[in-house]
Amino acid sequence: MIMTNRVWAYICLLSLLFGASFFFTQILVDHYNPLQISLMRTTIGGITLYAVCHFMGLRFPKNPRFWSSVMMLGLLNITLGASLNATAQTYLSSSIASVLNGLTPIMTIFFSFLLLRDHQGNFAKLIAGLIGLVGLSIIATNGKAPEDWGSLTGYAFCIASTICYALASIYGKTQVIHGYDYKIMAAGQLISANIFLIPMAAISGDLFAFATPNNLEIMAIIGMAILSSAIAYAIYFYILTLTSATNLVFVTLMVPVSAISLGTIILHETMSDLQILGTMIIGLSLIVADGRIFLIIGRKRHP
Numbered sequence: 284m285i286m287t288n289r290v291w292a293y294i295c296l297l298s299l300l301f302g303a304s305f306f307f308t309q310i311l312v313d314h315y316n317p318l319q320i321s322l323m324r325t326t327i328g329g330i331t332l333y334a335v336c337h338f339m340g341l342r343f344p345k346n347p348r349f350w351s352s353v354m355m356l357g358l359l360n361i362t363l364g365a366s367l368n369a370t371a372q373t374y375l376s377s378s379i380a381s382v383l384n385g386l387t388p389i390m391t392i393f394f395s396f397l398l399l400r401d402h403q404g405n406f407a408k409l410i411a412g413l414i415g416l417v418g419l420s421i422i423a424t425n426g427k428a429p430e431d432w433g434s435l436t437g438y439a440f441c442i443a444s445t446i447c448y449a450l451a452s453i454y455g456k457t458q459v460i461h462g463y464d465y466k467i468m469a470a471g472q473l474i475s476a477n478i479f480l481i482p483m484a485a486i487s488g489d490l491f492a493f494a495t496p497n498n499l500e501i502m503a504i505i506g507m508a509i510l511s512s513a514i515a516y517a518i519y520f521y522i523l524t525l526t527s528a529t530n531l532v533f534v535t536l537m538v539p540v541s542a543i544s545l546g547t548i549i550l551h552e553t554m555s556d557l558q559i560l561g562t563m564i565i566g567l568s569l570i571v572a573d574g575r576i577f578l579i580i581g582r583k584r585h586p
Contacts, residue, residue: 290526295541297518298534302541304511310503314494317369318487322480323504325361328512329473335513336466343467352458353471354478359451360516361476362483367444374437383441385419387535388412390449395529398453411571415536418564421557448535452528455520465520472516536565 286294311320336343343349368384389412459468484490496504522531540562 286526286530290522290530293518293522293525294531294534295537297515297522298537298541300511300515300518301534301538302544304507304515307503307507307511311500311507314496314500316489317366318480318484318489319493320507321361321365321369322477322484322490324508324512325357325473325476325480327504327508328516329470329477331509332466332470332473332513332517336464336470339466341464341467343471344463348461349463349471350475352454352461352463353468354475356451356455356458356468356472357474357476358479359447359454360472362479364444364447364451366483367440367447371437371440371444374440383438384445384538385412385416385536386442387445387448387532388415388529390445391452391529391532394446394449394453395527407571411533411568412536413568414571415533415565415568418561418566418568419536419539421561421564449528449532452523452532456523456528456531459520459523465524466517468520469513469516473512533569536568540565 308320315323371383389409392409392412455468459465481490519531
């Protein structure tokens with residue numbers, strides 16, 4: 284499936300929103316653990332999207348099929364995916380974890396073929412995913428071998444999270460065809476995730492141990508919940524109405540680039556030559572994933 288300019292615009296916007304979550308998380312991790320951060324983003328983000336849907340006159344379906352769908356998405360995307368990824372980073376450096384997260388497009392291609400028998404354009408997407416993984420590795424390590432390679436447990440958690448993200452995007456694509464509004468699906472996913480997160484937090488004791496946030500942390504919580512959750516997941520499901528799950532998850536290759544770009548613009552950080560090279564390689568992978576280059580080559584061969 285060829286990716287249109289409209290799809291690319293939304294994927295770039297989504298990568299910026301997900302990339303911004305790194306800034307918000309960095310501010311919050313000193314006083315809140317990953318489970319508490321997930322609870323805050325899903326609760327505030329879900330309530331915000333619910334209010335937006337109510338204001339726009341959108342009503343949540345009452346049929347069990349809808350709620351079972353968003354519960355599954357909340358479980359895969361947030362409760363399992365985000366939690367496994369956060370847990371992996373207690374064993375691995377953030378650079379290694381970000382590289383492994385780049386396996387998401389490859390996992391999605393694999394499960395799309397395995398579950399949906401979708402093989403259209405998979406070879407080009409697979410090549411694009413591998414090229415992007417090279418670029419991501421260069422950006423994350425900046426040409427230096429990590430001091431701590433972590434443990435096999437960390438690798439297992441990180442790879443498991445990419446499987447959850449891949450399955451969530453595939454399952455989400457099968458559900459948007461039923462005509463549910465993308466904002467309703469995003470709100471339903473965030474709200475439903477709390478069905479799993481609240482008991483987990485209660486059992487671990489985190490539910491009753493929230494620290495009082497300062498002004499900077501309040502802004503980070505709002506940014507995480509509104510920008511990187513409510514708006515981001517609304518765009519996530521909207522993109523699924525326009526293109527395939529495989530195309531959508533290429534956003535995982537762009538998120539580190541967006542995070543570094545935001546750091547350059549906002550924090551006046553500098554990009555090394557290797558990071559610029561890695562960004563260019565990821566750009567090449569996205570051109571391959573786009574597919575239009577093959578149409579152009581085909582036209583020149585067969586005018």
